[in-house]
Amino acid sequence: MKNAKHAKCVKCGKIYEATPDLTNCSCGGILEIVYDYDYIKTILNKDILAARTDRSMWRYRELLPIEETTENTPLRVGWSPLYEEPRLAELLGLGRLWVKDDGQNPTASLKDRASAMAVAKAREAGAQVIACSSTGNAASSLAGNAAAAGLRTYIFVPSRAPKGKVAQLQIFGATVISVQGSYEDTFELSKAAIEKWGWYNRNAAINPYLSEGKKTVTLEIMEQLGWQVPDYIALSVGDGCTIAGAWKGLKDLYAVGLIDRLPRLISVQAEGCCPLNRAIAANEPWRPMEENTLADSIAVGVPRNADKALMAIRESNGIVVNVSDEEILAAQRLLGRTCGVFGEPAGVTGTAGVKKLCEQGILGKNDTVVSVVTGNGLKDVANAIKAAGEPISIPGTMDALLAAFAEKGIVVE
Amino acid sequence: MKNAKHAKCVKCGKIYEATPDLTNCSCGGILEIVYDYDYIKTILNKDILAARTDRSMWRYRELLPIEETTENTPLRVGWSPLYEEPRLAELLGLGRLWVKDDGQNPTASLKDRASAMAVAKAREAGAQVIACSSTGNAASSLAGNAAAAGLRTYIFVPSRAPKGKVAQLQIFGATVISVQGSYEDTFELSKAAIEKWGWYNRNAAINPYLSEGKKTVTLEIMEQLGWQVPDYIALSVGDGCTIAGAWKGLKDLYAVGLIDRLPRLISVQAEGCCPLNRAIAANEPWRPMEENTLADSIAVGVPRNADKALMAIRESNGIVVNVSDEEILAAQRLLGRTCGVFGEPAGVTGTAGVKKLCEQGILGKNDTVVSVVTGNGLKDVANAIKAAGEPISIPGTMDALLAAFAEKGIVVE
Numbered sequence: 001m002k003n004a005k006h007a008k009c010v011k012c013g014k015i016y017e018a019t020p021d022l023t024n025c026s027c028g029g030i031l032e033i034v035y036d037y038d039y040i041k042t043i044l045n046k047d048i049l050a051a052r053t054d055r056s057m058w059r060y061r062e063l064l065p066i067e068e069t070t071e072n073t074p075l076r077v078g079w080s081p082l083y084e085e086p087r088l089a090e091l092l093g094l095g096r097l098w099v100k101d102d103g104q105n106p107t108a109s110l111k112d113r114a115s116a117m118a119v120a121k122a123r124e125a126g127a128q129v130i131a132c133s134s135t136g137n138a139a140s141s142l143a144g145n146a147a148a149a150g151l152r153t154y155i156f157v158p159s160r161a162p163k164g165k166v167a168q169l170q171i172f173g174a175t176v177i178s179v180q181g182s183y184e185d186t187f188e189l190s191k192a193a194i195e196k197w198g199w200y201n202r203n204a205a206i207n208p209y210l211s212e213g214k215k216t217v218t219l220e221i222m223e224q225l226g227w228q229v230p231d232y233i234a235l236s237v238g239d240g241c242t243i244a245g246a247w248k249g250l251k252d253l254y255a256v257g258l259i260d261r262l263p264r265l266i267s268v269q270a271e272g273c274c275p276l277n278r279a280i281a282a283n284e285p286w287r288p289m290e291e292n293t294l295a296d297s298i299a300v301g302v303p304r305n306a307d308k309a310l311m312a313i314r315e316s317n318g319i320v321v322n323v324s325d326e327e328i329l330a331a332q333r334l335l336g337r338t339c340g341v342f343g344e345p346a347g348v349t350g351t352a353g354v355k356k357l358c359e360q361g362i363l364g365k366n367d368t369v370v371s372v373v374t375g376n377g378l379k380d381v382a383n384a385i386k387a388a389g390e391p392i393s394i395p396g397t398m399d400a401l402l403a404a405f406a407e408k409g410i411v412v413e
Numbered sequence: 414m415k416n417a418k419h420a421k422c423v424k425c426g427k428i429y430e431a432t433p434d435l436t437n438c439s440c441g442g443i444l445e446i447v448y449d450y451d452y453i454k455t456i457l458n459k460d461i462l463a464a465r466t467d468r469s470m471w472r473y474r475e476l477l478p479i480e481e482t483t484e485n486t487p488l489r490v491g492w493s494p495l496y497e498e499p500r501l502a503e504l505l506g507l508g509r510l511w512v513k514d515d516g517q518n519p520t521a522s523l524k525d526r527a528s529a530m531a532v533a534k535a536r537e538a539g540a541q542v543i544a545c546s547s548t549g550n551a552a553s554s555l556a557g558n559a560a561a562a563g564l565r566t567y568i569f570v571p572s573r574a575p576k577g578k579v580a581q582l583q584i585f586g587a588t589v590i591s592v593q594g595s596y597e598d599t600f601e602l603s604k605a606a607i608e609k610w611g612w613y614n615r616n617a618a619i620n621p622y623l624s625e626g627k628k629t630v631t632l633e634i635m636e637q638l639g640w641q642v643p644d645y646i647a648l649s650v651g652d653g654c655t656i657a658g659a660w661k662g663l664k665d666l667y668a669v670g671l672i673d674r675l676p677r678l679i680s681v682q683a684e685g686c687c688p689l690n691r692a693i694a695a696n697e698p699w700r701p702m703e704e705n706t707l708a709d710s711i712a713v714g715v716p717r718n719a720d721k722a723l724m725a726i727r728e729s730n731g732i733v734v735n736v737s738d739e740e741i742l743a744a745q746r747l748l749g750r751t752c753g754v755f756g757e758p759a760g761v762t763g764t765a766g767v768k769k770l771c772e773q774g775i776l777g778k779n780d781t782v783v784s785v786v787t788g789n790g791l792k793d794v795a796n797a798i799k800a801a802g803e804p805i806s807i808p809g810t811m812d813a814l815l816a817a818f819a820e821k822g823i824v825v826e
Contacts, residue, residue, distance in 0.1 A: 055468055075753050076494035148753030167797035171749035176804035185809035192811050197825050336584035340488050340561030378791035384580035391579055391589030396598035398605050412610050
């Protein structure tokens with residue numbers, strides 16, 4: 001790789017050669033990929049990107065830690081739509097608002113970006129098997145992207161993972177181990193198994209390449225906005241990897257001169273599981289929390305990427321906000337009704353946070369915000385029904401229809 | 414519209430002005446939009462398309478029946494990925510095989526193409542409310558596309574519609590009427606209600622613009638293949654609207670000189686509900702059938718677009734093939750494991766048909782085939798679990814993992 005120099009521990013600063021099977025530093029710290037920005041400036045600019053027809057995350061190869069000879073992975077990951085939402089902005093009292101619907105990825109979540117990167121690096125490493133633990137989306141994205149590339153997967157999920165995500169894993173042919181315990185228990189078992197059998201490790205916060213895949217979400221946002229930087233980017237936060245990746249993408253763009261300022265991050269967590277936001281708000285080290293939220297993808301009591309996530313929020317002069325499960329379900333309805341975007345609970349948590357900050361007067365008419373929806377609501381139908389209720393059920397007659405409308409107080413215009 | 418001349422009844426030949434609120438002919442026949450191909454040739458060619466950055470169905474505006482001033486609808490519909498699948502082609506014994514994953518649309522099915530068109534035409538008609546009946550996907554796509562455009566919807570679904578599709582409707586804020594009866598009962602009630610209240614009608618086979626939206630799937634396939642025509646295009650068939658639309662797209666491309674020959678269509682129906690394929694195979698008029706299949710989207714015993722569908726299959730010198738529910742579930746697993754594509758049962762029925770035709774020796778090494786996956790498997794998780802089984806469930810210890818692997822006969826490499 002000419003564009004990437006090495007990996008560096010964010011904790012102790014130790015330098016590692018950027019081999020494809022990198023894991024954590026010997027000190028336990030997480031590694032970060034360090035680029036040669038001067039070199040990248042000589043091969044990448046706005047015009048080169050504008051002329052590119054590839055509409056996937058691989059259009060940003062110059063900013064990604066892969067060999068020049070590594071093939072694009074098979075599924076079309078990335079280049080999800082960025083919708084401007086003037087009606088929702090008006091409703092919330094914001095200057096301008098865009099929704100990035102990352103549920104429009106092959107396996108229906110932002111995690112496809114990390115998993116496609118894992119598959120690319122596993123191929124570089126010559127691996128045939130990849131493994132991970134996940135609350136669900138990392139798992140299904142790994143299973144799908146690996147299946148398309150002809151690689152086998154072993155996947156560990158907590159037993160609470162929603163049915164939609166488990167169904168995806170099974171269909172993609174993964175060997176799925178559903179662990180009767182918390183995400184932490186699941187993670188520890190996957191770690192032991194990966195050590196025992198030497199599988200390629202796609203655990204986020206262990207494999208430093210994953211956040212490099214995730215960062216493509218902000219690379220895209222900026223290109224889709226014509227390189228005009230918004231004031232804020234709002235994200236739901238669990239493990240911390242996504243917000244850390246998003247920030248890395250922004251810093252990379254700034255370093256190579258594609259953007260001229262940096263937005264502030266909005267870190268949104270569930271009230272029932274907000275160890276990172278609590279640490280920021282109290283300005284103290286993070287401590288584990290219970291996992292009390294229906295937003296399963298961000299129910300992470302022991303965040304594995306706390307260091308990078310906290311650094312990202314602080315460096316960006318970010319805002320933290322926690323939302324209740326009710327506020328999450330309300331945001332799900334709001335995005336559906338106003339924007340035609342159906343996100344899973346964790347997927348809409350960022351938007352729930354934006355709404356709350358508007359209500360608190362922290363965001364307003366002078367602010368421009370991008371809210372990232374990180375996963376599709378079809379993954380968790382049970383909670384969608386909880387949010388939006390059941391339909392009117394009647395026999396197929398006009399009399400029954402009129403009676404039902406009358407009973408529900410529906411006045412047809 | 415300079416590009417569209419008028420609408421013409423496929424049954425009696427009567428001509429209608431192409432107003433936005435067209436429904437069926439007074440004779441009961443279905444209307445077809447007739448274009449001015451000579452004019453279109455003056456404004457559209459391969460180079461013009463290649464230079465276009467819009468990656469949605471609206472990149473084909475010159476071939477679509479909308480006013481020049483009509484805005485693109487808000488959601489990003491179309492330009493779904495077309496994957497070449499050499500491993501699956503090898504497995505099936507085909508020359509070349511491509512899978513078009515139309516589950517990668519905003520509401521996760523091909524029906525978004527028709528619904529986006531309905532929304533565009535409803536806006537031209539000045540309508541505020543759109544209604545339809547549907548086995549599920551037309552409904553959820555209409556609800557989503559209308560919500561994004563700020564229009565209200567009334568939607569009629571049979572009570573057997575899978576939970577995922579109903580959840581989408583509720584989230585998108587539609588008024589949903591779940592009819593305790595067949596699709597036919599549901600359709601009839603929607604028809605009566607639309608007549609009573611004068612809503613804009615998005616019922617397929619009633620509104621002639623919808624198949625014009627659907628035809629964008631074949632416009633895209635041909636452009637994505639670099640205008641190289643495959644021997645066959647395989648589709649699952651229910652109401653008949655999708656295959657009719659697909660054929661219309663191909664004929665349009667041929668008429669304006671963008672392709673130089675036409676592929677043959679493969680019409681795949683479920684054994685338990687195959688009135689159209691039965692009519693073709695026996696060379697007799699179609700007759701209603703029971704709706705005995707788990708592939709809910711194509712469980713249509715009284716196909717509403719029989720005329721156009723039968724014409725399309727016959728004109729293309731097409732092949733018909735019926736598949737069992739077991740064969741549908743097997744195709745679902747096969748696409749997941751080999752391609753990383755997760756389709757709903759009706760979505761993978763086309764591929765199930767291709768597999769069967771390969772096994773029967775009707776398709777083989779000399780044939781090139783595009784198989785369209787029409788909807789995402791996340792819409793119907795219950796059937797996916799039926800297809801692929803449940804995961805291994807254990808406590809979070811290495812002993813339990815080793816015991817489970819031993820019990821299941823899993824040998825880790």
